[in-house]
Amino acid sequence: MKALVFIAALLACCAGFARADYQVGDHLAKPAKPSAHGAYQEIDWDALMPKDWDPIKELKATDLGMMRDGDPRANALLLKMQELWEKAPVEASLDGKRIRIPGFMVPLDEAKGKVSEFLLVPYFGACIHVPPPPANQIIHVVPDKPVAGHHMMDAVWVNGTLRTIRSQTRAGMGMASAGYRLEAQSIEPYKQK
Amino acid sequence: MNLLRLALRSAWNRRVTLALIVCAIALSVTMLLGVERARIAAREGFSQAVSGTDLVVGARTSPIQLVLYAVFHLGEATNNMLWKSEQQIAGDPAVAWAIPISLGDSHRGFPTVGTTPAFFEHFKYSLGAPLAFSAGRPFSGLFDTVLGADVASHLGYRLGDAITLTHGSGGIGSVEHADKPFTVVGILARTGTPVDRSVFVSLEAIEAIHLGWQGGAPPPGGFSIPEQFVRKFDLTPKTITAMLVGLRNRAAVFHVQRAINEFAGEPLMAVLPGVALDQLWQVVGVVEKSLLAVSALVVVVGIAGMAAAVLASLNERRRELSILRSVGAGPRHIVALLGIEALLVTGSGAALGVALLVALSALTGPWLESNYGLPINALGWSVDESLLLAAVVAAGFAAGVLPAYRACRLALADGLTPRL
Numbered sequence: 001m002k003a004l005v006f007i008a009a010l011l012a013c014c015a016g017f018a019r020a021d022y023q024v025g026d027h028l029a030k031p032a033k034p035s036a037h038g039a040y041q042e043i044d045w046d047a048l049m050p051k052d053w054d055p056i057k058e059l060k061a062t063d064l065g066m067m068r069d070g071d072p073r074a075n076a077l078l079l080k081m082q083e084l085w086e087k088a089p090v091e092a093s094l095d096g097k098r099i100r101i102p103g104f105m106v107p108l109d110e111a112k113g114k115v116s117e118f119l120l121v122p123y124f125g126a127c128i129h130v131p132p133p134p135a136n137q138i139i140h141v142v143p144d145k146p147v148a149g150h151h152m153m154d155a156v157w158v159n160g161t162l163r164t165i166r167s168q169t170r171a172g173m174g175m176a177s178a179g180y181r182l183e184a185q186s187i188e189p190y191k192q193k
Numbered sequence: 194m195n196l197l198r199l200a201l202r203s204a205w206n207r208r209v210t211l212a213l214i215v216c217a218i219a220l221s222v223t224m225l226l227g228v229e230r231a232r233i234a235a236r237e238g239f240s241q242a243v244s245g246t247d248l249v250v251g252a253r254t255s256p257i258q259l260v261l262y263a264v265f266h267l268g269e270a271t272n273n274m275l276w277k278s279e280q281q282i283a284g285d286p287a288v289a290w291a292i293p294i295s296l297g298d299s300h301r302g303f304p305t306v307g308t309t310p311a312f313f314e315h316f317k318y319s320l321g322a323p324l325a326f327s328a329g330r331p332f333s334g335l336f337d338t339v340l341g342a343d344v345a346s347h348l349g350y351r352l353g354d355a356i357t358l359t360h361g362s363g364g365i366g367s368v369e370h371a372d373k374p375f376t377v378v379g380i381l382a383r384t385g386t387p388v389d390r391s392v393f394v395s396l397e398a399i400e401a402i403h404l405g406w407q408g409g410a411p412p413p414g415g416f417s418i419p420e421q422f423v424r425k426f427d428l429t430p431k432t433i434t435a436m437l438v439g440l441r442n443r444a445a446v447f448h449v450q451r452a453i454n455e456f457a458g459e460p461l462m463a464v465l466p467g468v469a470l471d472q473l474w475q476v477v478g479v480v481e482k483s484l485l486a487v488s489a490l491v492v493v494v495g496i497a498g499m500a501a502a503v504l505a506s507l508n509e510r511r512r513e514l515s516i517l518r519s520v521g522a523g524p525r526h527i528v529a530l531l532g533i534e535a536l537l538v539t540g541s542g543a544a545l546g547v548a549l550l551v552a553l554s555a556l557t558g559p560w561l562e563s564n565y566g567l568p569i570n571a572l573g574w575s576v577d578e579s580l581l582l583a584a585v586v587a588a589g590f591a592a593g594v595l596p597a598y599r600a601c602r603l604a605l606a607d608g609l610t611p612r613l
Contacts, residue, residue: 002606082451106465106467106468107467108443108465108467109245109317110244110467110469111237111240111241111244111320112240112241112319113236113240114320116244116321117443119443119444120445131451132448132450132451135444135445135448138444138447140443146320151466151471152467152471165442178446179442179445180444181444
């Protein structure tokens with residue numbers, strides 16, 4: 001009996017059933033105060049939004065209390081907001097900064113258990129189950145070399161050099177042509193304190 | 194040292210029983226590790242099949258199904274998308290490159306992929322490796338074809354050979370496009386992906402071989418349009434099965450995905466291949482886990498068999514153990530003796546099992562890879578496998594030492610008193 005329990009326990013560990021139990025929409029805890037971490041400055045996702053950019057400017061100007069569910073004006077407003085989010089500007093002063101930021105991973109290229117490129121998003125389930133967040137809240141991470149042992153929607157810390165991509169004049173589908181790219185020097189699993 | 198020799202001698206005395214137990218443990222270890230290896234190989238085979246592609250676009254269906262048929266040529270497409278939608282998406286400033294894919298024909302069981310030369314330029318696999326030609330060049334003429342590595346090696350084709358395509362996926366009742374043979378102009382280097390098992394032709398060729406066809410059936414009365422006249426027709430494709438899209442700004446992928454999902458021209462769907470595969474693993478994961486559980490149970494059965502045999506042998510060894518105790522062996526010596534035996538049996542069982550696994554994967558590996566696309570590595574060793582193996586040996590040791598408790602409780606005189 002002992003042997004049975006033992007092998008079952010070990011198998012359970014090996015099979016990797018353990019997956020962080022986050023709910024869709026969960027954010028990672030904000031650092032108490034941004035601190036320098038070696039050569040990397042720890043920042044939070046708010047810092048990626050330019051100070052003068054207000055993601056809900058459109059909503060503020062309208063009295064939502066006056067609208068009913070399914071009001072065409074509300075739908076139009078939502079579409080407009082989505083469009084604004086896609087054209088969200090980036091904070092130019094962050095270009096070239098060495099930063100450290102926590103987020104959830106969406107692998108873009110994966111092979112042999114290694115991830116060579118991924119997107120970092122601020123909350124669990126972002127983009128996959130719900131409409132995408134503003135363009136300045138998605139970071140395209142390119143690690144120095146492919147990293148092993150990470151999966152879809154794993155919470156990670158990424159340390160690296162941030163680059164801003166300027167928007168082109170001719171924006172295509174989805175319109176998001178501006179954005180952030182993080183050349184990552186190291187990636188570590190996020191642990192809840 | 195003496196204890197080890199004693200244990201070995203004693204085990205040799207009961208070699209037939211123990212050899213059978215070693216076999217049982219070896220087989221169960223082979224099964225456990227084999228299942229684990231096949232599972233990992235399947236995941237790797239799937240995950241390395243496409244790289245650098247941001248979105249797979251096709252008619253609306255399940256995301257998993259779209260990726261399965263567009264990238265892996267598994268299953269049937271539910272619907273096609275219009276060529277003009279492809280042109281519109283491919284021409285968008287957000288799109289860096291696009292590869293159209295048109296499926297539906299085959300050559301002796303290998304799927305035919307109608308595409309453009311862009312495929313050979315932009316398609317990447319396994320963390321960005323580009324396609325390479327082992328011989329020849331991309332297709333340029335109307336009836337040129339490029340073969341995947343497995344197609345060429347299985348069917349023994351070389352450059353310049355002529356092949357004909359079959360309508361549908363082959364089998365009884367399929368119609369040959371016998372009137373329009375293709376010439377092999379290129380053979381791709383092996384990739385370990387579905388590309389190896391594909392036959393590539395141009396989109397125009399797909400149109401050309403179906404000229405005059407109505408509703409998936411050839412023109413009646415054996416009527417066919419001769420090759421030399423085919424070129425006079427407009428061979429621009431009307432529809433394609435799916436397209437692979439690479440973006441200029443990969444961070445914009447979710448926004449482009451949303452834009453394509455709301456495409457005005459026709460109902461379309463865009464999926465991130467990685468996300469769709471992740472969904473697939475969530476479905477397959479249940480099956481994987483139950484397979485792993487079954488093989489773990491087999492290991493437990495093997496070890497329980499060993500524990501039963503050791504318990505039964507205590508009767509047989511009553512005299513042996515009593516003599517040992519009469520000459521000064523304490524309980525700890527008895528425990529050590531039985532422990533060494535248990536380690537020996539599970540250890541050699543595990544070693545034999547691994548040897549069997551390596552031999553099996555070396556023998557069947559090439560066949561599995563070319564037929565099912567499972568890249569099985571005979572000598573590859575992972576941390577997970579070591580853990581599983583350590584668990585088996587530890588469980589075997591525990592199961593072998595338990596009877597030692599009973600052995601120690603048997604009275605010293607018990608085994609020495611002759612029974613009538």
